[in-house]
Amino acid sequence: MKSLLILLITTIILVIWPLITPGFLPTHDGEFHIIRFWQFDKMLSVGQWFPRWAPDLNSGYGVPLFTFYYPFPNYIGVLFHRLGASYPDAVKFSLGLGYMVGTIACFLWLRKIFDAKSAIAGAIIFATVPYILVNIYVRGSLGEVWALVFFMTALIGLERPCHTFLIAISVASMILSHNISAVLFLPILFGYALLRSQKSLLWIIFGVGLSAFFWIPAIFEQKYVMGLSNFDYRDHFPLIPQLIFPSWGTGFSGPGWMYDEFSQQIGLTSIAMVLITFLFIWKEPRKDLKKLVLYFLVVFFLSIFFMLEISIPIWNTIWPLRYIQYPWRLLLLVIITSGFFGAYISSKMQKQILLFGICLIGLFIIWPYIHPVKYVSRDDNYYLSRREFTDGTTTVGNSFSTRWSDWKKERAKEKIEIINGSAQIFNATIKPTDYQFSVLAETASIIAINTLYYPGWIVKVDSLDALIDYKKDGIIKFLVPIGNHVARVYFAETPLRILAHFISLLSLFWIIGSAILEKVYEHRDRYHSNAQRA
Numbered sequence: 001m002k003s004l005l006i007l008l009i010t011t012i013i014l015v016i017w018p019l020i021t022p023g024f025l026p027t028h029d030g031e032f033h034i035i036r037f038w039q040f041d042k043m044l045s046v047g048q049w050f051p052r053w054a055p056d057l058n059s060g061y062g063v064p065l066f067t068f069y070y071p072f073p074n075y076i077g078v079l080f081h082r083l084g085a086s087y088p089d090a091v092k093f094s095l096g097l098g099y100m101v102g103t104i105a106c107f108l109w110l111r112k113i114f115d116a117k118s119a120i121a122g123a124i125i126f127a128t129v130p131y132i133l134v135n136i137y138v139r140g141s142l143g144e145v146w147a148l149v150f151f152m153t154a155l156i157g158l159e160r161p162c163h164t165f166l167i168a169i170s171v172a173s174m175i176l177s178h179n180i181s182a183v184l185f186l187p188i189l190f191g192y193a194l195l196r197s198q199k200s201l202l203w204i205i206f207g208v209g210l211s212a213f214f215w216i217p218a219i220f221e222q223k224y225v226m227g228l229s230n231f232d233y234r235d236h237f238p239l240i241p242q243l244i245f246p247s248w249g250t251g252f253s254g255p256g257w258m259y260d261e262f263s264q265q266i267g268l269t270s271i272a273m274v275l276i277t278f279l280f281i282w283k284e285p286r287k288d289l290k291k292l293v294l295y296f297l298v299v300f301f302l303s304i305f306f307m308l309e310i311s312i313p314i315w316n317t318i319w320p321l322r323y324i325q326y327p328w329r330l331l332l333l334v335i336i337t338s339g340f341f342g343a344y345i346s347s348k349m350q351k352q353i354l355l356f357g358i359c360l361i362g363l364f365i366i367w368p369y370i371h372p373v374k375y376v377s378r379d380d381n382y383y384l385s386r387r388e389f390t391d392g393t394t395t396v397g398n399s400f401s402t403r404w405s406d407w408k409k410e411r412a413k414e415k416i417e418i419i420n421g422s423a424q425i426f427n428a429t430i431k432p433t434d435y436q437f438s439v440l441a442e443t444a445s446i447i448a449i450n451t452l453y454y455p456g457w458i459v460k461v462d463s464l465d466a467l468i469d470y471k472k473d474g475i476i477k478f479l480v481p482i483g484n485h486v487a488r489v490y491f492a493e494t495p496l497r498i499l500a501h502f503i504s505l506l507s508l509f510w511i512i513g514s515a516i517l518e519k520v521y522e523h524r525d526r527y528h529s530n531a532q533r534a
Contacts (some may be wrong), residue, residue, distance in 0.1 A: 003356050004120040008107070011363050012100055015136070015370050016128050019096035019242050023374030025086045027140025028252065032394040033077065033094075034383050040066065041081060046432055050213060051090060051271040053491050058180055058409040059391040059454045061413075061475070063401060066201045068228060069394075072176040073142040074083075075184035086380050098145035103127045105152035110343040112159035113292070121355050128362040129338050130246075130267045130369065131331035135484070137293035137372040138250050138262045143178030148332060150174035151185045157203075158189070159195050164203045166373050166516045168507075171207025181332060183323045183417075188299060188333065196290055206514075209507030216500035224331070227399030229325060236311045236326040238264040248369055253328060262327045263369075266304075269362040274300060280348050293344055297422025300337040303330040400451050407475025412450035421445025423480060433491035441480050449476040449489050456497070460488045 003219040018025065035057070036125070042304060043051035043066070052066040066074070066253050080090035097307035106126040122178040126132075132148075157167035165211045171189065172300045175182040188205070207214075212306040222228060235255045242257055251260035277293065305311055307327045315321050332414040342358075383389045390410065391399040398407040416425050416437060423445035428437035435449060439461075446469075451457070453470030459478045460466060462485050476489060493501070 001028075003352070004117060004124070004359065006030050007356065007359055007363065008103075008124050008127070011124055012103055014363075014367075015127065015133065016096035016099060018370065018372055018374070019092040019136070019432075022377045024378050025092065025137060025140065025372050026250075026375055027097075027138060031143070031383065031389060032086075033073070033091045033140065033142055034073055035392075035394050036065070036069070037077040037081060037087045037090055037390055038380075038384060040071070041078045042432055044078060047103055048433070051432050052217070053395075053454075055451075056390060057393050058401060058452065060414070061408045061450060062391050063452065064221075064225065064454045065394065065400070068145045068174060068225070069222060070178050071149075071214060072173060073146050074147070077142075080086075085449070086378075087383065088378050091142070092454055094142055095145055098142070098149055099132070099136060100147065102149040102152055102327060105149060105156060105416050106339050107151055109155045109159065110339065112156065113289070114343045114347045117352070117355070118343045118346035121346035121359055122339045122341075124359040125273060125342030125362055126335060126339030128267075128366045129331075130248075130263055130265050130366060131333045132335050133347065133369045134141065134263055141178075144181050144329075144332065144458075147174050147178035147181035147185065148335065149179075150177055151189070151336070153345075154204075154207075156201050157194065158193055164200065164518065165511060167200055167203040168207040168210060168464070168511045171204050173212035175208065175211040179215055179218060179409075180325060181329070182215075184329065184332060188336075190301075191295065195295055197513065202329070203511075206507050206511050209503055212503035212507065213497070213500045216503070217494075219453065220496060221383060224406055225404055226401060227393075227395060227397075228395065230328050231325055231398050232327060233315060233322055233327060234312060236328060238243070238307055238328050240308070242302065246365070249327050250373075253326065264307075264331065266331070266334050267338065268365055269358070270338040270341075273345060276345050278343045280345065289344075293341075296337045296340050299333055299527035300341075303337075304334040304348075306330055311395065312383055312448060317533060340455045402454050402474050402482075404470055405452055408452075415450050417448045417450065419446050419448045422445070423478075435487075435489045437487055437531050439480050439487055440486045441482050441485065443481050444475055446483055447480055447487070451476055451489075454491075455494050458490055460494050461485050 007175050021430065024030070039054040039056060040051055042055070043053070052064055052109055052336060053062055053066040055062045057063050057065060074096045076097065077090040078121065080093045081087055083453060085093055101124055103126060107123035107297050110122040114122070150170045152168035154167055154174065157163040174185060184368060189204055190201065193204060234251050239257050243266050246265055246268065247263045249260040249262050251258060251262060253261055253264070277297065281290065281293050283294065307330050345354050392398040401407050415430055416435065419444045423439055423441040425440070426438050428435070441449065452474050453476045457468065457476055458465070459468050459476065461480060466478040
């Protein structure tokens with residue numbers, strides 16, 4: 001067992017080492033995350049604990065980025081930054097921490113089902129599935145890395161029904177980490193709960209309710225934006241050879257098997273784990289364990305099926321599948337099932353040397369993948385001083401904006417402008433989502449705030465609501481009558497978002513109250529039991 005533990009620790013260190021040494025990794029999303037951290041940090045600094053608006057993006061016109069893009073990884077990144085890390089290093093450290101915590105969580109989950117030796121072996125297999133390294137070193141997908149962490153902690157909670165609070169918090173955090181992955185993970189959690197702890201189903205629902213402040217606006221406000229997803233899922237089905245044969249590239253995915261396309265392999269170790277599992281399952285004496293193994297076999301093969309083009313008719317019919325965006329994203333489930341099968345097989349092996357050999361082979365196979373290309377060290381100024389990074393929308397092709405305006409390529413000269421009439425602006429106080437100023441209008445004048453309109457923006461002139469004109473070019477404009485006035489333009493929550501916050505708050509109170517009551521009843525039952533024995 002000591003040798004396996006050493007191998008697990010070695011695996012974690014080897015994988016995260018490039019993330020804690022100098023240099024920045026050129027991943028698909030890495031530089032987007034740098035800019036998102038910067039904007040999220042700015043909103044937190046002005047007291048916006050649940051940011052929705054990114055004020056400096058879109059050439060300073062702003063964009064409702066955080067209404068739709070998962071917030072939790074940003075909190076982790078900002079925390080690292082405030083502890084002294086640069087934004088580029090915060091991205092690396094967040095990826096490394098997510099990988100480490102996810103692997104440990106996998107071990108803790110498996111330990112509740114198997115012995116310690118088998119749990120360690122399963123965690124090693126989990127940590128060496130190629131797709132988990134693709135997410136770190138090629139895609140830089142912070143959201144998927146952290147969503148996987150909380151999926152694993154939810155599984156831990158489901159193995160201990162008394163850990164109801166952990167289940168709810170994990171489910172909520174999973175949704176906040178990557179809402180797209182949550183679409184994939186939630187059905188798996190429900191199925192797992194039906195097998196292992198049916199009374200925990202309610203706590204999964206509470207977790208969904210707890211994160212309502214994020215996912216309700218993200219779903220119902222999509223009609224106000226464009227470019228949220230410019231990818232056709234039909235272009236991203238991997239070919240069977242891509243799933244089977246080892247490969248490693250850094251390019252984006254597309255139809256067929258393009259040159260240098262990133263790896264979409266299942267992994268040789270994962271395939272071996274599934275095949276060996278079939279040798280043991282038919283003679284498994286424990287009915288509960290046999291059901292669990294069969295469940296994960298079904299999950300594994302359904303994942304493969306839905307990654308192949310043969311499943312397109314189902315994708316076309318079941319519209320929620322399209323939220324997953326990329327069929328190859330189901331490789332996330334391969335990571336989980338591989339870890340489970342690794343632990344299951346290990347529990348059947350008598351000779352530890354064979355077990356150690358299998359795990360060592362897994363590490364050997366991924367060894368070439370954990371030597372990523374690195375940029376030279378880049379500080380915050382490198383990114384925040386370049387308009388190609390700060391003036392976009394942190395989406396591919398800068399395609400994300402409101403429905404009333406395309407991406408603004410040029411910055412406005414002033415934040416507040418008089419575009420019609422004769423007036424003067426003075427005593428202006430400009431904050432990220434709150435502009436206050438005085439207006440002396442000689443004639444009725446139209447004022448433009450060079451910020452994109454989006455539901456939630458409010459204009460008040462002398463404390464009275466003013467009509468916003470935005471449909472022509474998407475910019476906030478309003479009329480000021482003759483005279484001296486005080487104007488305020490600020491971003492607030494809409495009735496829909498307030499309802500979403502209320503659902504989250506209600507869920508939180510319910511979770512806390514239920515957890516307290518469970519402890520009270522548990523203590524009372526223990527007291528009565530001891531009294532009866534006395």
